Amino acid sequence: MEDEENIEEELLLVESQLHDIQGQIKTLLDRQEELYERQSQLKVLLEVSKVSSNKSNYDSSVTQEDWSGNFPWDSLADDTRFNVFGITSYRSNQREIINTVMSGRDVLVIMAAGGGKSLCYQLPAVLRDGIALVISPLLSLIQDQVMGLAALGIPAYMLTSTTNKEVEKFIYKALDKGEGELKILYVTPEKISKSKRFMSKLEKCHHAGRLSLVAVDEAHCCSQWGHDFRPDYKNLGILKIQFPSVPMIALTATATSKVQTDLIEMLHIPKCIKFVSTVNRPNLFYKVYQKSSVGKVVIDEIANFISESYPNNESGIVYCFSRKECEQVAKELCDRGVLAEHYHADMDVVAREKVHMRYAHNFPSFLFFAHYNNH
Ligand SMILES: Nc1ncnc2c1ncn2[C@@H]1O[C@H](COP(=O)(O)OP(=O)(O)OP(=O)(O)O)[C@@H](O)[C@H]1O
Helix, strand or coil: CHHHHHHHHHHHHHHHHHHHHHHHHHHHHHHHHHHHHHHHHHHHHHHHHHHHHHHHHHCCCCCHHHHHCCCCCHHHHHHHHHHCCCCCCCCCCHHHHHHHHHCCCCEEEECCCCCCHHHHHHHHHHHCCCEEEEECCCHHHHHHHHHHHHHCCCCEEEECCCCCHHHHHHHHHHHHHCCCCCCEEEECHHHHHHCHHHHHHHHHHHHCCCEEEEEECCHHHHCCCCCCCCHHHHHHHHHHHHCCCCCEEEEECCCCHHHHHHHHHHCCCCCCEEEECCCCCCCCCCCCCCCCCCHHHHHHHHHHHHHHHCCCCCCEEEEECCHHHHHHHHHHHHHCCCCCCCCCCCCCCCCCCCEEEEECCCCCCCCEEECCCCC
16 A cells, blocks of 8 residues: 555656656757757858858959949940930939949949939849849839830839739749740739748749849838838848849938948848938928818819919829828819829829829828929
């Protein structure tokens, strides 16, 4: 009887010790997994750092001014600028930026809206062998760009939720096997962070030496300090880690120095060459009007303002508080004969010819009119 009690007592003790040990093993296994993960991250970071410092040694004698010097691709670039893009001369910094990308360096471009950022990656994309990947935040912007490039005869495509199966197949074949003509591929940041299939095709494309450059448009979206933070932009750092030798060009119209530092860190481009052009647009100005408290009167005032100030069908943008309000204001403006085209709720911007409707959440109690002239 006593024996039995002793055995039971020891059994309890052993079971309790086993339980403790299992807990310790689990903790150690978890820790081991963490260390493995950190080990592979550090290996990749080391590789990135080696590639960057090799490049900086190679270019150490080159000063920023040298980017406006002579390069082997000068005449081909001039020819493409004029004959493909129909642009007679470069604007400030464009040539230097293009030369920097063509040299394989990473670049940060800060240039005013409408300043001509797109040419800075589109021209190198045409000149360099392979496929250029462009990450852009909005479907409507991507659609605009792809349509514009197609009109110039440049094989540009987008891979988004709206891409049909056949085009998707074509794009995957181009990435995977180098088949078909594809020079510039636009995606939203979600594609990078959410599609394993896409990333594996991109990896193959890079492995075969066919990834020519990576452009991150609206790069301020990477930073939580920016005005337009997009969580999926945070994951774009993976691109430099996976493709350290591929030049990356990050572009934005608005970035404080804090945002610049942040996005350089997030995109892993510490050695990038930075080009800052003035963001002052003397043709843009603000005027503040007192708003009536009666909705219909506000619409009347907007309609009068637009038709009196811009009687020749000029373009403009009306920002409202919400999508619903955009639709309502657009409809009312249509009724008053101001808007030629309808606003489509599933797109951010339409109706190029007339007043564009967009929604913005940062200025809830005001309506803004922006009339601009790109040139
Ligand atoms: N060197 C140039 N000479 C004349 N026109 C140019 C030049 N470079 C670009 N453009 C034109 O300027 C317009 C604005 O260019 P783009 O769309 O690239 O601006 P952006 O800087 O990307 O603006 P946003 O920040 O609004 O996207 C386009 O119509 C483009 O064709």
